[in-house]
Amino acid sequence: MHTQFFRAVTQTLTGETTVAEAAGLVYGLMRDDERIAMLQGAWSLSHYLSQGQLTTGQMVPYPASTSPRLGIPGFHIVDGPSGSVVGCSTEFPSPLSRAASFDCNQERLIGEAIGAEVRALGGNLYSGICLHVTRNPARRGTPESYGEDPLVAMSMGTAIAKGVRTHVMAGIRHSISDSTITQQQSKDAASENPAADEQLLRHLCSFRDVVGDSGAEAILCSNSSANDTVHGKSTSMLKAAFRERWKMHDIVMISNFSETSPNPVTSVRAGLDVELPRGKGRTTSVELALEYGTLDWSNIQSIVERVIAAQIQFCRRTLKASVPDIGVVRCKRHIDLARRAVANSMVLLKNERDFLPLSDSTGKKVALLGVIADRTNDHAEESAHVHTPSGISPLAAISNDARSTIQHNSGHKIAQAVQLARQADTVIIFLGSCRGGHDSAVFSRYHVGFSLSSLSFKQPFQSRSHKIESPKMRRSKTRNAGVLDTSDLDLARAVLEVAGSKSVVVVQADSSVVVPAWLRQKCMAVLFAGNSGRQFGNGLRDVLFGVREPAGRLPFVLMDSERQLQEWIARDDKAIDDGMCGYRVFQKYNLTPAYPFGYGLGYGDISLGPLWCKTHVTDSTFNVTVRAENSGSTQSAAVVQIYGCRETRRKDSVASTRPAMFLLGFSKEVLLPGQTSEIPVLCRVESLAEFDSVTQSLTARAGSYELYACRYEGDMSGAHQGTTIPRDIHY
Numbered sequence: 001m002h003t004q005f006f007r008a009v010t011q012t013l014t015g016e017t018t019v020a021e022a023a024g025l026v027y028g029l030m031r032d033d034e035r036i037a038m039l040q041g042a043w044s045l046s047h048y049l050s051q052g053q054l055t056t057g058q059m060v061p062y063p064a065s066t067s068p069r070l071g072i073p074g075f076h077i078v079d080g081p082s083g084s085v086v087g088c089s090t091e092f093p094s095p096l097s098r099a100a101s102f103d104c105n106q107e108r109l110i111g112e113a114i115g116a117e118v119r120a121l122g123g124n125l126y127s128g129i130c131l132h133v134t135r136n137p138a139r140r141g142t143p144e145s146y147g148e149d150p151l152v153a154m155s156m157g158t159a160i161a162k163g164v165r166t167h168v169m170a171g172i173r174h175s176i177s178d179s180t181i182t183q184q185q186s187k188d189a190a191s192e193n194p195a196a197d198e199q200l201l202r203h204l205c206s207f208r209d210v211v212g213d214s215g216a217e218a219i220l221c222s223n224s225s226a227n228d229t230v231h232g233k234s235t236s237m238l239k240a241a242f243r244e245r246w247k248m249h250d251i252v253m254i255s256n257f258s259e260t261s262p263n264p265v266t267s268v269r270a271g272l273d274v275e276l277p278r279g280k281g282r283t284t285s286v287e288l289a290l291e292y293g294t295l296d297w298s299n300i301q302s303i304v305e306r307v308i309a310a311q312i313q314f315c316r317r318t319l320k321a322s323v324p325d326i327g328v329v330r331c332k333r334h335i336d337l338a339r340r341a342v343a344n345s346m347v348l349l350k351n352e353r354d355f356l357p358l359s360d361s362t363g364k365k366v367a368l369l370g371v372i373a374d375r376t377n378d379h380a381e382e383s384a385h386v387h388t389p390s391g392i393s394p395l396a397a398i399s400n401d402a403r404s405t406i407q408h409n410s411g412h413k414i415a416q417a418v419q420l421a422r423q424a425d426t427v428i429i430f431l432g433s434c435r436g437g438h439d440s441a442v443f444s445r446y447h448v449g450f451s452l453s454s455l456s457f458k459q460p461f462q463s464r465s466h467k468i469e470s471p472k473m474r475r476s477k478t479r480n481a482g483v484l485d486t487s488d489l490d491l492a493r494a495v496l497e498v499a500g501s502k503s504v505v506v507v508q509a510d511s512s513v514v515v516p517a518w519l520r521q522k523c524m525a526v527l528f529a530g531n532s533g534r535q536f537g538n539g540l541r542d543v544l545f546g547v548r549e550p551a552g553r554l555p556f557v558l559m560d561s562e563r564q565l566q567e568w569i570a571r572d573d574k575a576i577d578d579g580m581c582g583y584r585v586f587q588k589y590n591l592t593p594a595y596p597f598g599y600g601l602g603y604g605d606i607s608l609g610p611l612w613c614k615t616h617v618t619d620s621t622f623n624v625t626v627r628a629e630n631s632g633s634t635q636s637a638a639v640v641q642i643y644g645c646r647e648t649r650r651k652d653s654v655a656s657t658r659p660a661m662f663l664l665g666f667s668k669e670v671l672l673p674g675q676t677s678e679i680p681v682l683c684r685v686e687s688l689a690e691f692d693s694v695t696q697s698l699t700a701r702a703g704s705y706e707l708y709a710c711r712y713e714g715d716m717s718g719a720h721q722g723t724t725i726p727r728d729i730h731y
Contacts, residue, residue: 004070020309023306023309030067037066037283038072038274038307041063042064059078062078063077072308073311075125075274077123079128092341093530094143094530095146096531097531097532098156099147101341102641103668105668106341107156108159108163110160110337111162111164113163115163116167116334124168125169125171125217126164126169126170128171129171130172130174131210132174133146133149133153148555149582151686152663153206157172161210165214165215169218169314170218200237202698208242209686211251217313218251218310219251219252219253220254220255221234221235235272239270250309254276255272256276263285265286265294274307335535338535339538342536343549343550345552346527347599348526349526349527350524350526351603352524354603359545361401364403365405365425365426366424366428367423367426367427367428368395368409369411369428369495370488371410371430372508373394373395373408391537392536397540401545407424411487411488412487418495421503422498422499424502426502426503426504427499427503431488432485433510434485482513503522503524506529507528508529508530508531508532509528510530511556513559514558514559515558515560517560517594527543528554528558530552549604549634550600552600553639553641554595554600556597557582560593583597587660596713596715597712598663598713602637604630605632605636606630608638608711610626610627611718613707617723618727619729620685622682623680624681626640626642627677628679630671630674630676631674635670636671638670639668640668640709642707643663643708645688645705647703662687665684685700685725697730698731703724703725704724
C-alpha cells in the first residue's frame, strides 16, 4: 500500500500539485507529536554510536525527521569531512589535499563515489562538504578545508556537491564560527568591525554560490558557542542571508552532531530546522513553549513543511534511479580513483636536474628513511568515530618494485640511517608535521576557537554593538601544525650532509608547514604529499617511478621560516581586521614565502602564451582563453590560474614590488609532449569585489583591471591583458 508521503510525491510528478502544496498536505495529515518530532534527530549521540559505528566499525546513518505512520523517510545522515571517510568505505585524500589537484572534474567524480557508497550503506544525505577557508595551520579543521582561497573552496565545494547529488542529498558546512572566520578578541573589544562583516559576508556568499550552483539541500550550522549561545545567532545570520536576502526559502538548516542549543525554543525562532542528536531535549522544550504560548504553531509549520519538501524533492529526482549495490563500497573503481587522486594532489616543489621520476631503478639500492615510510596515511579522526581498513605504507608499496633493492630505517638511530644512505643509490627521506612533545615555541598557546555569532543580523549584514566573551583556550590536534617534527629534521640534516645529491624529501603534513631553507637547498627533489589517505603508498610509488605525474599545486602558502610562522600567527588576529588571509596577507606585508600559493612543477615543461577575454565585463562571470604548451618530453598537466587586480591600485602601489592580485578562476588540462591547447577558464568578478559598509554588500567597482595568466600567485612571466568593468557589479 502506498503511504501518504508517496502519494504526495506521485501527485507532484503528475502535475496535480506543487512540491510546496504537497508538503502542506502531508503536514495537515500529521499529529502534533509527529510534527514536533520532525524538529530533532531520532537518536541520542550515545545510542547512535552504540548502533555500530564506534563499537563495530560499521557505518550507520543517523536518522532524523522521520514519520513511519505517514511513510516520511526522513534524513539518514552520513558525516566524515576529514577525508570523505564514511565508515568502512573508500577513503580519499583529505579535502585540503584534494584542493591541491585544482581539478574540479576529479572532485565531482569523488563526490559521485561518495554519494554512491553513502546510498549503498543506507544514507540519503552526505554532510561532509566543508567550505572552511584556512587562515593559518593552527586552526582547527584545516585538513577539512579546501585551502586559503575562497574561490578554490567554492569551486571544489560545488563540484563535490554536484557529484554527491547524483545519489543522495548534499549538506555543506560549517558556518559561521567553525570556518576560519573566527577572531580572538578581548572582552571589551569594539564590535563595529567592517572587515569582520566583510569576511562573514564573503563566507556566506561562498555558501550561497555552492547552494545555487550545485543545488545542495542543507547547511550544517556551527556547533561553536559565543556568549553562551549555540546555533541561535549563527542560524539567525543564515536565515537573514539565505531566506530573507537571497530568497532561498527551501534550504534546510541542520545543527552539527556534537552540540545542542541551550535554548531550543530560541533556535526554532531563529530558523534552525533540525537539531542533532541528543535525546528529546528540543521536543520537550517546544511542547512546553507551545503549551504556555511562548511559541506559535506557525513557527513549527514552516520548518516541518520545508523539511518535508526537501524529502519530496529528493524522492522525485531519485524515484526511478536504482539504489547502488553494497558491492560499490570500496570497489576497485573507487579505490583506483583514490589512488589517482593521491598522485593528482601531490605537489612537486623542487626537481633539480629532473631527478624525478626514478625511471631507471633496475638493480639499484633505494633507502627509505623515517618513521612515516612504514606507516599508512589513514586520517579518520576520532570525531568521525570510525574504524577503517588499513592502508598501504610507502615501504610496502615501493617494495613491490622487483627491480630495486629496498631498505628501510626508521631514523631512530641516525648513525645507522646515515650509513644506509651512503650505500644507497637513491635516498627517500620522509618528514612529517610535529607528532608530539610540543617542542616548538610557535605553538606555546593552544588553539583558540571563537564564534562571530555575536554579530547581529536583524537587518541583513548590519552589525550591532556587542561585547564578546574572552575566548576559552582549548586543546587542538593541529596545535603543532606548521612545523616539521624535530626528530625528522635531525634525520634529514644528517643524511643530506652525506647523500644530498641523491635524495628526495617527501613532506607529509595535513596543513601548511615551514620548509627550512637548508632542506630545500641540499636535496635534489621535494614532494609535498599532504594527507593522502589509505592509498598514500600506492600513489607515492606511482609518482616516484613515473607511472603518474605529481600534478598538484599548493592550495596555501608554504612559509619560509619559523619566524615567519610566528609573525603569521601573531598577525592572524589582525588579519580579520583587514579582511585578508593567506597569500593576500603575504602580498600586503611584502613577505616572501618558501613557495607561493598555486606553485607546483610537474614532470613536463608547461608555458602559458597569449590570453583572450572581453574588453568589457558586464556579468558576474566571464570567460578567458589561454594558450598553453607542453614543450617537455612527457605528458603533463597545465594548471592555468587567472589573477586580476585593479589597474589604478597596481600603478599606485608603493608598499609592494608586485601587484596585489586575486585569483579569479582556474582550469586544468593534461597535455601530451609537444601539444598546444587553448584552455578556457571561467572567471568570477566576485573575487575583485570590495565590501561596501554603507550598503552592506560586496561590489566590484567600475574601472580598468589587469588580468594575468599565471602558473602560480605572483608569476609575472605569463601573458596579461587589460579589461574594463563599465559599471558597478553588486553581490
